Amino acid sequence: MSHVFHPSILREYDIRGVFGETLEVEDARAVGRSFGTMVARRGGHRVVVGRDGRTSSPLLEHALVEGLVASGIDVVRIGVGPTPMLYYAEASMPEVQGGVQVTGSHNPADHNGFKLVFEGSALFGTDIFDLGRLAGEGDWISGSGRVEEADVLPGYVERLLQGLDGVDRAALSVLRIAWDAGNGAAGPAIEALVARLPGEHVLLHTIVDGHFPNHHPDPTVEANLSDLREAVARGSLDFGLAFDGDGDRIGAIDSTGRVVWGDQLLAIFAEDLLRNRPGATVIADVKASSALFHRIAELGGRPEMWKTGHSLIKSRMKQTGSPLAGEMTGHICFGDPYYGFDDAIYAAVQLMAATVRLGRSLTELRDAMPEMKNTPELRFAAPPGRRLAVVEEVLGRLRAAGARVTDIDGARVDTPDGWWLLRASNTQDMLVVRAESRSEEGLARLLAQVDAQLAASGCVRGPEAAH
Structure with a gap:
């Protein structure tokens, strides 16, 4: 047997779709088979499973557990709770190597999905796509795991x-x-x-x-x-x-x-942290205010700008030993x-x-914080197949012009008016723009620069799209 996921649901940071349209019960079972196989091949044998309160979560959780057990994985079910409670359980329960939360996160009620963790680290990027590969090839381990239930809420609250x-x-x-x-x-x-x-x-x-x-x-x-x-x-x-x-x-x-x-x-x-941890590295994503990075340095910390995405941020924390991100x-x-x-x-x-x-x-x-003028995160559809290319073209022109540009995740450009950012979404076929200045006039000039760069690549900003 094998299983092919809808191409839209395997995301950079998690697995997510619209229940009944791009995400079905059989997908949950296949996630269980693939994740169980991955855990077993990495030496694990026990996984904790939680879920959020969405109406589709009980069905998806049941099928997920079936898939894990069919791969020989023992499952600890902790029921309804926040994703951090699932992370806590995975980190603190004995003989548990992985965890899966059935959740649609902050998305609309008809959305749902899965957040996965193995040995304290979020699964993202290539690991997510490896799950899809295992399912597509039917490259699954078979076995007969056991299921138990645990109440971890009291310990989590403690x-x-x-x-x-x-x-x-x-x-x-x-x-x-x-x-x-x-x-x-x-x-x-x-x-x-x-x-x-x-x-x-x-x-x-x-x-x-x-x-x-x-x-x-x-x-x-x-x-x-x-x-x-x-x-x-x-x-x-x-x-x-x-x-x-x-x-x-x-x-x-x-x-x-x-x-x-x-x-x-x-x-x-x-x-609060740097009073007792002078010199500590504090990580923030590329969309964060310049005022934050200046403030961290002013307080004696080491500010680090990193890629957007909670899984990427957590991974960078582990790499650097940062206590806060x-x-x-x-x-x-x-x-x-x-x-x-x-x-x-x-x-x-x-x-x-x-x-x-x-x-x-x-x-x-x-x-006490400086008053900045900024846009929200502006997301809009990219021209078909051009999401990454547009960003690369903009970066090329900026470098050629000698602009002050940070390219860790898209193009973040510093100017006398402030900064603007253009990046490709990791989860959708979208482009993302954000800009910040100390004045409305400066903000308008920054957005004009963004629009000029987009026009040079044959596209326009807008209309804004939902996450």
């Missing part, structure tokens, strides 16, 4: 609470915070955590509901923060926290309702003494701790 060890409890007890789980898989973990936290806490949308009846669970879209903003204003709270559908992306607003974006949160975490999209990764994976709930705990240790409210920390 580990989250350790993030507050040594923090002044009296100062924590005066914090007043709103938490919006967006009806995503993080809801029960947030409820269990908050029940044991000092301070006053307001919980929103913690009931897991795969239809997402209140708002879409993506905290990087400001419109999705309106309930949180209202709760903070109504209660005169210190700040609000929001989470995506599987709990690995964090969003935040301060007491005035301003969004504190992922790269701004990373600047706060860097300030993140993306503009709200994936924040804490290394030693944590595990180095992106965990939005742990990031929330660390934000509480940082405001106490730094002796300033989130609003005061946000006030």
